[in-house]
Amino acid sequence: MSNGWRDRLPPVLRHGPTFWRRSVQARVVVSTMLLSALVVGVVGAFLIHQTRDGLLNSRVDAVVQEAEGETETARQQLAAAPPLDLDESAQQQALVEPIIARGSSRGFAVVLSPPIAEGVRLADGGAKFTEGLDLASVPESLQARFESVSSTAWTYTDIKTTAEISGLPAGPGVVVGSQVRLPADNRTYTLYYLYSLDEQQRTLALVSRAMLVAGVPLLLLVAGLTWLVTRQVVTPIRMARRVAERLAAGQLQERLRVRGEDDLARLATSFNQMASNLQKQIRQLEELSRLQRRFVSDVSHELRTPITTVRMASDVIHDARPFLDPVTGRAAELLQKELDRFETLLADLLEISRFDAGAAVLEAEDVDLVDVARRVVDMTSALAAQRDTRVIVHDPGVPCVAEADVRRVERIVRNLVTNAIDHAESRDVEIFVGADSQSAAIAVRDHGIGLGPGESAMVFNRFWRADPARARTSGGTGLGLSISLEDTHLHGGWLQAWGRPGEGAQFRLTLPRHLTSQLRHSPLPLVPDDARETA
Missing domain, CATH: 3.30.450 (Beta-Lactamase)
Structure with missing residues (x-):
């Protein structure tokens, strides 16, 4: 309704406020005119006041002198009679x-x-x-x-x-x-x-009209001069803005045209030098990124063949443990365990390379996040028992359905729950699920070591760890949350983290109910209720 009301307004009223906010030239011209009108008004009022006082004083002096002369003449005539x-x-x-x-x-x-x-x-x-x-x-x-x-x-x-x-x-x-x-x-x-x-009144009115007639063209002249002067300054700035927008859009070859040798010309030259340096550095970074992605992809693929051969040999040795001495058997178990971690890392690297190459695709279907949470709890039950941690699912009592790739959503939730168990320090891990008409969300809350200031944004960086010296019992690769963030972006969703030292952390995944929808809010809070109460 409000948009229809605005559409009925004249174009000047509808677009006027936006033009006023965005146009420096318009604000300078209008401000100069207002100040000039104020100055002209004050000066004009002063001149009119002075003119009026001069006319009245001159007239009063003349009439008083004439009246005194008439009275004196009358006195003389009376005295002579x-x-x-x-x-x-x-x-x-x-x-x-x-x-x-x-x-x-x-x-x-x-x-x-x-x-x-x-x-x-x-x-x-x-x-x-x-x-x-x-x-x-x-x-x-x-x-x-x-x-x-x-x-x-x-x-x-x-x-x-x-x-x-x-x-x-x-x-x-x-x-x-x-x-x-x-x-x-x-x-x-x-x-x-x-x-x-x-x-005197007619003379004063004539002077006032003359000042008004002269003041209006003067204000228009000042406005015109101000417009011309500001145009010489604003035009190069507008050109710089357009070039900067094109540079931000990826057109790195754009440059400003340099004319003359004044300050604006020197500014344009400096801007072009900055753009050239940025273009050079961006190209270097793009090349380094390309080489890095290619290196990760190539290494990941090249390692698959030897790791398969090593895996086959390790399986043979691992199966022959009953016939080996205790030291060799223990070595076979360690080899098998580390090969499992290495294959997990290799799989994560291959997944990251797919995201970098833009080859990741979604196989979307209707997914109930409550079912996903329960399946993940079953998958991680062994780790939770090992860590003496309970994982509790708070069932909302209604389906929380979203259009998503169930494999990727399960991977996201599994990464969040695994990390929560790893950092819960034997305290409970809680899973909250919620949905509304626009979005569905799942939040994983632990009460462990928490996150320090600024770490809630860094936690999704590749290979980042809050405490590198802390033992990692879940066998993570340091890429789980990075992959989860990429999976979330692929759905058009949000993956956010909150934490406070000593009070634990909460990770919230929010997905749109439909892939074509745009998220505007989440049905679950990012900051837990118990944390808000103690804050």
């Missing part, structure tokens, strides 16, 4: 109307507040202002400030209008306040001048 010529209302009208008229031509609005009093706001009424202006455009925080401060003050605001005002659009703006005293009533009034920041 006779105090008794105008009443309070007329003086207010004479004060604010010229400023409103000049504001209409210069693009600002004017508000004349009622006389200063604590808690009195423009919204309470009594103010004179430019027609069409919403008095909410003057922040209450600025109004409250003039209750205690008489100097010029300003703040940013949001200009609101009820009708169109010439040169003063609604939107962000600056409001500047300053105070005047009317001679008619000797009371203080506040003049508020409202200036638009619409031009």
Whole structure:
């Protein structure tokens, strides 16, 4: 179901993660673009911030200076007018109307507040202002400030209008306040001048768009340059990877093409030298291996004729023991025993040579591993009695059938049981059998000397012994486990070993239920349950 769900995804989403993991060039390009975008964003934000501050500061300085000039002009006009010529209302009208008229031509609005009093706001009424202006455009925080401060003050605001005002659009703006005293009533009034920041806002938007328009092509240019630069580095690496894969596949004649004299060219030259040396050494090893296999095969076959003749003579001497003196009779028995061991070694060498030559074949049939275990116990009963060891088969109660060559499987199990008896030190040897829908397995457990660290992998090497000084009573050749491993591989199975010094060892053979199946797990654990409990 999960595969069908993935198949419904677009190709970009389905193959994108794999491409990202495998492509150094894509990761470098994307990382460079992200870092460049971060740098451009930070620099752009800083420049926009600086530009905005410059525009606003310049505008604020200009409008504050203009507002102070208008207020000073109003003070001079009030001072020059006779105090008794105008009443309070007329003086207010004479004060604010010229400023409103000049504001209409210069693009600002004017508000004349009622006389200063604590808690009195423009919204309470009594103010004179430019027609069409919403008095909410003057922040209450600025109004409250003039209750205690008489100097010029300003703040940013949001200009609101009820009708169109010439040169003063609604939107962000600056409001500047300053105070005047009317001679008619000797009371203080506040003049508020409202200036638009619409031009500065448009300028800032233009700068932002310009930076954005310039930033996107810059990022694309950086991505293109990064792609070109990384391509010059990644392309030789990809070529080296392909050549290395072909070398690993056995095409030892493959080499990198060397261009120029830079570091990559020197790397390609070194790679080619390494490949040539490896090819030379591999060919030498292959020749030595071929000679070794041929030598073992030839010697094994050549020894069969003389060993047959010696065997015939030994049989004659061995049969004549009753007529010989005790010393000669004992010598005949030793000769017969050593000839048996020599023939076993010769048979193992011939079997190894067949594996090396690829001539080993399977005669597969359905094999019950429980029956195999019982037959092997019967075969090794004499050795077990000699070693004072019990061999116990744990019957699972159900058949554990696998498609296999019964002769080879019996040989594997016999080798495992014989080795277990040889190293059990008169303790019990246990055989476990198990199976599931995919595989069948048999494990041989002893409680003897065990295996040291790293020996569980070396135990399958040819002629390897854990303790060369230890006497070998079972007459082994040192090739049994190697042959067992080859037999297991021929079935597509696993042969694994576990051991711990002083706690014994366990060997596990796992076979697929069908020869065409691939093993994924084993029905029996490799580490024994009693070992896991004491670990």
